[in-house]
Amino acid sequence: MNACEPKMWTIPSLTEGHLHELMEKFPDFVKEVMKKHIMPFISSEKRRIELDNASISMLGPNNQRWKIISGHGKYPINVELTDINDPVITIKTDENKPEEMHCGDITIAFLETCILQKCGNEGTSKNESMRQLLQVAIDLLYTGDYDPRIFKNAKIYIYDSMETLILVSGDGRNSFVINSENGNPKLRPTNNIEEFKTRLSFLLNRPNHKALKGIDH
Numbered sequence: 001m002n003a004c005e006p007k008m009w010t011i012p013s014l015t016e017g018h019l020h021e022l023m024e025k026f027p028d029f030v031k032e033v034m035k036k037h038i039m040p041f042i043s044s045e046k047r048r049i050e051l052d053n054a055s056i057s058m059l060g061p062n063n064q065r066w067k068i069i070s071g072h073g074k075y076p077i078n079v080e081l082t083d084i085n086d087p088v089i090t091i092k093t094d095e096n097k098p099e100e101m102h103c104g105d106i107t108i109a110f111l112e113t114c115i116l117q118k119c120g121n122e123g124t125s126k127n128e129s130m131r132q133l134l135q136v137a138i139d140l141l142y143t144g145d146y147d148p149r150i151f152k153n154a155k156i157y158i159y160d161s162m163e164t165l166i167l168v169s170g171d172g173r174n175s176f177v178i179n180s181e182n183g184n185p186k187l188r189p190t191n192n193i194e195e196f197k198t199r200l201s202f203l204l205n206r207p208n209h210k211a212l213k214g215i216d217h
Contacts, residue, residue, distance in 0.1 A: 004063055004065070005065070006057065006065035006066055006067040007025075007065070007066050007067070008066075008067045008068075008069065009022055009025065009067070009068050009069070010068075010069050010070070011068060011069075011070055012052060012070060013051045013052040013070050014042055014049075014051040014052075014054050014056065014068065014070050015051055016039055016042075016043070018070075019034065019038075019039055019042075019068070022068065026066065027060075029060075029081075029084050030058065030060065030066065030081070032084065033058075033079070033081060033084055033087055037079075037087050037089065037104075038056065038058075038077075038079060038087075038089070041077075041089055041102065042077070045091065045093075048093040049075045049077075049091075049093060050071070050074065050075060051070065052070050052071050053070060053071035053072055053073070053074045053075060054070055054071070054073060054074065054075035054076070054077065055067060055068060055069045055070070055073035055075070055076050055077065056068045056077045056079065057076065057077070057078045057079065058078075058079040058081060059078075059079070059080055059081060060081040061081070075091070075092075075093060076091070076092065077089060077090070077091050078090040078091075080113055080117065082113055083109065085104075086103055086104040086105060086107075086110070087103075088101055088102070088103050088110060088113050088114070088117075089101070089102040089103070090102070090117070098163070098164035098165060098166050099163070099164075099165055099166070100165075100166045100167075100168055101114055101117075101165065101166070101167050101168070102168045102169070103167075103168075103169050104152070104169060104170070105151060105152045105169050105170075106137075106141075106151040106152075106154050106156065106167055106169045107141070107151070108138055108141050108142070110167075111134055111137050111138045111141070111167075112138070114134055114165075114167065115131055115134050115135075118130050118131075118134070118165065119131040119134070127160075127162075129160050129161060129162070129180065130158070130160045130162075130163070130165065132180075132185055133158045133159075133160060133178050133179070133180065133185050134158065135185075136178050136185045136186075136187050137156055137158070137167070137176075137178060137187075140176070140187060150174040151169060151174070152169055152170050153169060153170035153171050153172060153173050153174055154167075154168075154169050154170070154172060154173075154174040154175065154176070155167070155168050155169075155172035155173075155174070155175045155176075156175070156176045156177075156178060157175065157176070157177045157178070157190075158178045158179070159177070159178070159179035159180075160179075160180070161180070174189075175189070175190045176188065176189050176190065177190055
């Protein structure tokens with residue numbers, strides 16, 4: 001079999017029981033990703049996915065690929081295993097809804113993976129407007145204006161002229177919007193109260209504010 005061709009299995013449904021039956025077919029690191037990340041993700045999203053009509057496509061090191069299909073695979077779940085401790089899980093629950101890319105923590109490495117998936121390598125002209133908007137998200141992390149901990153539970157809505165992309169970590173309670181206004185990428189937080197709380201938390205944990213740590217905020 002060509003190394004680029006996925007190993008494929010068909011099962012009745014993407015339920016935990018059926019997925020467990022397949023575990024022995026995978027390398028150990030894929031088993032761990034399935035147990036720690038993919039199965040909990042499917043469990044949390046099962047209200048939005050028809051488990052008997054979905055698919056899981058995994059891309060691992062050296063272009064290794066695995067695919068699990070139930071029904072016609074209407075609801076695709078794509079998993080990028082560049083970082084097996086924090087895989088990127090992409091899902092589109094409906095043709096009329098935006099694509100979502102999930103991770104454990106929105107980091108620069110995660111955003112760079114998003115750029116590769118959506119826009120290709122640097123120097124290519126594919127989806128250049130989306131590349132610029134994702135770069136704004138990277139700049140958001142570089143500036144250090146926000147407590148980094150908020151990106152463990154964040155949701156970033158990116159509105160391109162051609163599509164909408166949603167980046168999600170944790171419960172997504174800290175939300176931002178990135179779009180283009182008159183050709184200029186703009187970013188804004190959409191929940192100012194939570195932004196204030198995280199900024200205050202960051203200040204209270206600075207060394208020169210130790211005396212204030214007992215304050216309930």
